[in-house]
Amino acid sequence: MQAEIAPPHPGPEIPSPRGGVAVSVRDVGKRFGSARVLEGVSLDIREGEFFSLLGPSGCGKTTLLRILAGFEEPDRGSVRIGDTDVLGVPPNRRHVNTVFQNYALFPHLTVFENVAFPLRLKKLPRGRIEEEVMEHLRLVQLEAHRDKRPEALSGGMKQRVAIARALINRPGALLLDEPLSALDAKLRQQLLVELEKLHDRIGITFILVTHDQQEALSISDRVAVMDRGRVLQVGNPAEIYEHPNDLFTAEFIGETNLIIGKVRALEGPIAVIDTPQGLWRVRADAPPAPGTSLTLALRPERIRLSRGDPTAFLQARVEDLIYTGSQTRVFLRTEGGLLQATALEAHGRQYRKGMTLGLSWNDNDPWIIPGP
Ligand SMILES: Nc1ncnc2c1ncn2[C@@H]1O[C@H](COP(=O)(O)OP(=O)(O)OP(=O)(O)O)[C@@H](O)[C@H]1O
Ligand SMILES: [Mg+2]
Numbered sequence: 403m404q405a406e407i408a409p410p411h412p413g414p415e416i417p418s419p420r421g422g423v424a425v426s427v428r429d430v431g432k433r434f435g436s437a438r439v440l441e442g443v444s445l446d447i448r449e450g451e452f453f454s455l456l457g458p459s460g461c462g463k464t465t466l467l468r469i470l471a472g473f474e475e476p477d478r479g480s481v482r483i484g485d486t487d488v489l490g491v492p493p494n495r496r497h498v499n500t501v502f503q504n505y506a507l508f509p510h511l512t513v514f515e516n517v518a519f520p521l522r523l524k525k526l527p528r529g530r531i532e533e534e535v536m537e538h539l540r541l542v543q544l545e546a547h548r549d550k551r552p553e554a555l556s557g558g559m560k561q562r563v564a565i566a567r568a569l570i571n572r573p574g575a576l577l578l579d580e581p582l583s584a585l586d587a588k589l590r591q592q593l594l595v596e597l598e599k600l601h602d603r604i605g606i607t608f609i610l611v612t613h614d615q616q617e618a619l620s621i622s623d624r625v626a627v628m629d630r631g632r633v634l635q636v637g638n639p640a641e642i643y644e645h646p647n648d649l650f651t652a653e654f655i656g657e658t659n660l661i662i663g664k665v666r667a668l669e670g671p672i673a674v675i676d677t678p679q680g681l682w683r684v685r686a687d688a689p690p691a692p693g694t695s696l697t698l699a700l701r702p703e704r705i706r707l708s709r710g711d712p713t714a715f716l717q718a719r720v721e722d723l724i725y726t727g728s729q730t731r732v733f734l735r736t737e738g739g740l741l742q743a744t745a746l747e748a749h750g751r752q753y754r755k756g757m758t759l760g761l762s763w764n765d766n767d768p769w770i771i772p773g774p
Contacts, residue, residue, distance in 0.1 A: 422450035422607040423484040423497060423574030425470060430479030432465055432631075439465050440476070441631045447575075447609060452601050454610045454618040457628030458654070463611040466628075467577050470609065471500045484574060499573040503580040505560045507552040507567075513539070514548040517566045538566040541600065558589045565600070575607035582617065594621055615655050619643060627651045644701075645769055652699045652771055657731075659705075659741050661698040662774050665690055672765065678738030679716060685766040697771045704767040705743035707732065707759045709752075714760025716741075720753055734759065 425447040432440040440462045447453045455463045468474040469481060472493035481488050488496050507516050515522075517538055521531045539545045542562035552560055561581055568576055581597075582590045598621050601608050612618050618625045619639040626636045627650075635647045646652035652660065663677040673689035675682045675698065682698065690696060708714055718734035718741065725747075732743045732753060741761065745753065753759070 421574060422605060424449045424482075425498075425575060425607065425609065426480075426482040427466075427470070428480045428482075430466070430469060430476045430481065432462075432469065432474070432476050439631050440469075443479070443631070443633050445626055445633060445636065447607060448623075450605050450607055452598070452608045452610070452621060452623045454612055454622040454625045455628060456612055456615060456618040456625050458613055461628045462631045463613070463628060464579055467500070467579050467609065467611050470496075470575075471498055471577055472496050473500075497573055498575040498577055499568040499571060500577040500579065501561070501564050501568045501581050503583055505552070505564045507560060507563055509552055512549050512551060513544060513555070513563050516552070516563055517570055519567065520571050534570060535566075538570050541569065541603070542566045542596075556589075557585050558593050561585070561593060562596070565597075569604070573606065575609060578608065578610045580611055580613070583612075583614070590617070597621065619655070627654065629654075646699060646771065649697060649771055649774075652697075652769075657702050657742060657744075659698075659700045659702065660771075661700065661738075661768075663696055663698055665692045665694045665696065667692055673770070679736055679741075680738065682715075682768060683765050684768045684770060686770050690770065690772075695774060697774050698768040699771055700741075700763065700768045702731065702742045702744045704763050705741065706762045707743055707745060707749070707753070708762070709757075709759060711760040711762070714762045716761040718759055718761055720755050720757045720759060723753060723755065732759075734761065736761075 427443055427445040430440055430443040443466060455466060457463055465474060469476050472488065472491060475489065483496055483498060514535055518531050518535045521534060536545060539548055542565055544559065544562055544566065547555065547559065552563065555563065582593050585593060594617060622639060624636060624638050625642050627634045627642060629650050635642060635651050642651065643655055646655060652658050661677050661679060663675040663682065665673050666676050667674045668689055671685050671689065673684050673686055675684055677698065684698065716736050718736040720732060721735045721740065722733040724731040728747055730745045730747065732745055734741045734743060
């Protein structure tokens with residue numbers, strides 16, 4: 403038998419080539435004192451996927467990410483990373499690495515040394531460290547800044563250093579906890595694009611925590627929507643946006659009109675629904691039985707606005723207009739309440755407060771959500 407010499411900070415040897423790992427969470431629960439922070443969380447994240455955990459502040463996103471990383475243990479349930487059940491496995495043995503919101507760089511070390519740090523711990527030969535660090539600085543386009551200290555870098559650059567350092571051990575999954583939230587809107591957008599390119603280039607699994615729905619929808623292969631410690635829905639961005647499972651998701655993601663109704667009759671695939679806005683005819687795959695109460699979600703951009711169209715479903719008075727540059731949000735007063743539509747900038751300019759407009763949409767545009 404060969405004697406094994408334990409390195410000072412044990413970690414996985416650098417595997418090559420890079421490859422993503424699948425992550426599987428089963429029925430995970432976590433309490434802090436009497437507060438239930440996660441309940442019955444199950445998720446399957448695919449190898450190489452860009453996956454986001456999306457939800458409001460306090461819903462348990464960071465706690466779930468910390469459980470994946472190994473900084474927290476769940477009270478119940480199981481977590482697998484790749485082929486390994488990782489409960490009880492320390493963070494540095496999990497083949498994942500985390501990037502935090504606040505960069506956590508060493509202020510007294512240069513960019514190069516910050517990124518080299520995990521390799522120095524492993525006592526890799528100098529030539530190998532130089533090679534690996536430069537490869538990773540190139541990956542985040544910071545080769546030219548190798549000798550700067552963090553204080554000389556912008557927020558976006560610091561975050562790229564943190565990402566390079568997290569990738570240097572070639573983890574199978576990169577965990578990112580709100581990595582862009584400290585940056586201003588424009589820089590956030592830029593770094594988001596870079597993050598997407600980086601993901602495409604290295605092909606490992608990315609798991610992003612964010613409370614920003616636009617961020618999650620624009621970058622992810624799939625998104626898990628969380629609320630109060632539970633996962634409400636998992637799907638690709640279009641599914642989440644177009645077909646929310648419940649009221650929380652419908653309201654949390656984007657703007658939407660929610661209209662309470664009751665099924666009056668079924669005509670084949672068409673449900674005839676009584677609403678405060680009159681009778682709506684809605685096409686659905688499996689429409690609920692007559693008598694069922696439900697909520698209809700209709701995205702503002704699905705509403706077509708017209709002037710003097712006698713075939714429009716509803717007439718409404720323009721109550722307010724909010725100009726946002728590329729489009730105008732139009733608030734419309736109908737007999738049954740307020741509806742919101744959006745008009746492209748070029749059209750929005752024709753509308754004035756007090757004007758009467760006709761509203762129409764396609765019969766598959768309203769989406770049925772169970773219950774109020
Ligand atoms: N170590 C801890 N001890 C006690 N309570 C905690 C601890 N960590 C988190 N919590 C609580 O658990 C809940 C979920 O916290 P978590 O940080 O996971 O939420 P989050 O979704 O990441 O929120 P945010 O968007 O604000 O970062 C919160 O109510 C928080 O106060
Ligand atoms: Mg958090």
